[in-house]
Amino acid sequence: MDKKDKLITIGQFAALHSINKKTLMWYDEIGLFKPAAINPENGYRCYSYHQSSILETILLLRELDVSIAEIQDFMQNRSAENLERLLDEKIENLDLQITHLQAVRKTLCSRRQDMDTLLTMNLSEIVIIEKEEHCLVTVDIDKNISFEKEVELITAETSRYQLGRLHDASYGSMIPVSSLLTGNFNDYTKLFIEIPFLKQKKGLHTQPKGKYLKAFHKGTWDKLSQRYQEILEFAHAHNLALSGFSYEKGINEIVIDRIEDYIVQIEIPIESKNHQPPI
Numbered sequence: 001m002d003k004k005d006k007l008i009t010i011g012q013f014a015a016l017h018s019i020n021k022k023t024l025m026w027y028d029e030i031g032l033f034k035p036a037a038i039n040p041e042n043g044y045r046c047y048s049y050h051q052s053s054i055l056e057t058i059l060l061l062r063e064l065d066v067s068i069a070e071i072q073d074f075m076q077n078r079s080a081e082n083l084e085r086l087l088d089e090k091i092e093n094l095d096l097q098i099t100h101l102q103a104v105r106k107t108l109c110s111r112r113q114d115m116d117t118l119l120t121m122n123l124s125e126i127v128i129i130e131k132e133e134h135c136l137v138t139v140d141i142d143k144n145i146s147f148e149k150e151v152e153l154i155t156a157e158t159s160r161y162q163l164g165r166l167h168d169a170s171y172g173s174m175i176p177v178s179s180l181l182t183g184n185f186n187d188y189t190k191l192f193i194e195i196p197f198l199k200q201k202k203g204l205h206t207q208p209k210g211k212y213l214k215a216f217h218k219g220t221w222d223k224l225s226q227r228y229q230e231i232l233e234f235a236h237a238h239n240l241a242l243s244g245f246s247y248e249k250g251i252n253e254i255v256i257d258r259i260e261d262y263i264v265q266i267e268i269p270i271e272s273k274n275h276q277p278p279i
Contacts, residue, residue: 007036007047007048008048008049009046009047010024010025010044010045010047013055016052017052017055027058030068032058032068032071032072033058035047036050058071061086061090064090064094065090066086070086114251118255118263121216123263126213126215126230127213127215128211128214129214129267130211131207131267132209133207133209134206134207136192136194136204136207137205138174138192138193139191139192139193141190142188153191154191170193171191171194172191172192172194173190173247174188174190174192174245174246174247175187175245175246175248176189177242177243177244177246180242190245192205192247207247210269210270211271213231213234213235213267213268213270214267215227215230215266216264218261218264220262235270240270241271242271243271245268247266247267248264248265249265251263251264
């Protein structure tokens with residue numbers, strides 16, 4: 001007798017595939033996967049090695065979260081075309097899950113970096129850093145838009161880019177440097193969303209690579225203009241030209257209860273005038 005035709009007990013077959021024999025009993029009861037034979041003497045279920053590939057296909061589909069109903073439909077209409085279609089659908093879903101988990105991991109790392117910054121920062125310090133290029137989703141705003149409307153706009157954009165939750169990305173606001181230079185410190189023109197693993201760049205705002213002036217502000221927004229004055233004075237004293245936008249991002253909102261403890265991170269692209277800026 002060929003080994004594939006040899007009958008083994010339900011316990012042996014379950015052990016062979018590292019599953020509980022109750023799973024095989026349930027599959028039999030719902031008509032999904034039946035034993036090769038029933039022992040006429042004791043009524044025990046018996047299986048053949050020939051059935052292993054079929055069971056492994058079922059177990060694979062279950063691992064991919066294919067529903068029992070879908071598997072039953074496939075088992076009743078088994079073909080290469082139907083399996084290909086089913087697997088293509090599940091691979092696409094799996095790719096989306098992987099992308100989401102990678103995005104969550106990147107966001108968690110960003111939050112972790114924010115916490116490290118909180119624990120080591122010097123709030124009075126203004127420094128120059130290097131940044132890589134980032135593509136940002138932006139939403140146009142003006143001073144007449146309410147905070148509630150801003151939240152609605154951000155939520156709509158995160159939905160558009162298929163983010164699962166608001167916390168899957170980083171958010172902030174932008175002020176043109178031209179407004180800062182004229183003392184218009186409340187001229188917020190855009191909200192930005194930094195979405196991990198964007199698959200496109202067309203139509204997105206590019207936060208340029210290069211040197212940035214970085215500072216922090218702690219407290220309410222009505223005192224933020226004073227911090228910008230200090231930043232402008234620093235830039236003037238070190239012969240630095242600011243360009244583009246100022247990018248603001250809150251870094252501690254999830255660990256505070258009072259708005260007075262709120263900390264904003266400010267990053268502004270700079271251009272050196274004829275000499276290397278201080279480090």
